[in-house]
Amino acid sequence: MYAVAARIQGAEVIEQPLRREDAWALDEARVLAAARAARAPRLLFLCSPNNPTGNRLDSAAILRLARTLEGRALVVVDEAYVEFSQAPSLADQVGDTAGLVVLRTLSKAHGLAGARCGVAIAQAEVIALLRKVIQPYAIPQLTIEAVRAALTPEARARTAERIAILSAERSRLAERLAALPGVRRVWPSEANFLLVEFDDAGAALSRAHRARLLVRDLRANRMLGEALRITVGSPEQNDRLLASLEAPA
Numbered sequence: 001m002y003a004v005a006a007r008i009q010g011a012e013v014i015e016q017p018l019r020r021e022d023a024w025a026l027d028e029a030r031v032l033a034a035a036r037a038a039r040a041p042r043l044l045f046l047c048s049p050n051n052p053t054g055n056r057l058d059s060a061a062i063l064r065l066a067r068t069l070e071g072r073a074l075v076v077v078d079e080a081y082v083e084f085s086q087a088p089s090l091a092d093q094v095g096d097t098a099g100l101v102v103l104r105t106l107s108k109a110h111g112l113a114g115a116r117c118g119v120a121i122a123q124a125e126v127i128a129l130l131r132k133v134i135q136p137y138a139i140p141q142l143t144i145e146a147v148r149a150a151l152t153p154e155a156r157a158r159t160a161e162r163i164a165i166l167s168a169e170r171s172r173l174a175e176r177l178a179a180l181p182g183v184r185r186v187w188p189s190e191a192n193f194l195l196v197e198f199d200d201a202g203a204a205l206s207r208a209h210r211a212r213l214l215v216r217d218l219r220a221n222r223m224l225g226e227a228l229r230i231t232v233g234s235p236e237q238n239d240r241l242l243a244s245l246e247a248p249a
């Protein structure tokens, strides 16, 4: 969507792949070289933990990029999945890093995808620019009420509990999937999903569908190979997924 939004603005989009051979690490040198070669780089979007690979990008590398490009381009880090990681948000670094913008959302860990509420965390100068272009009354009252209800201490405690269950289920699911004969690789994840490569992703997809489970088909992306993105569900849903993949053909 960042690429779509940029093109609508008439901006040029330059994409730089992550390093598959290095567990999808950020290619810091390549990103920096591309930013330096660009005529007028403005925004670098990084997603950490990344969708759909699930890995977190190296914080030190992100901060180096933001500091090196300061004054020329902003480094925008999308942390939609950060609550599912043990690592802290980069929001704490914004005070010391003028070129860093951190995006957070209530759509994932807080279960409020339909409320359309997120936040940009940046130094005052950047926020002042955003204020100039934000629509008046940008946040509907019903969203505000839903958000307030989701952020009470009781609701936050329930969210923390759900996250703890999810991360235990993520380990269990990853281990069980990795032991299945048709599974080539389960990539390490710090998000609420697993990127899984199969011998035959189409067959796995049909099995999941027959068990009434929707998983994301990623075969259109050549770098990912025969891959599906499997969201970690409830323990019952995860068992159902495993059973569907384990059943004889």
Ligand SMILES: *Cc1c(COP(=O)(O)O)cnc(C)c1O
Binding pocket: 047, 051, 078, 080, 104, 105, 106, 107, 108, 113, 116, 117, 118
């Ligand atoms: C889900 C998701 C979001 C959240 O978007 P909202 O507009 O806040 O719902 C942002 N970035 C990524 C990469 C996501 O997967």
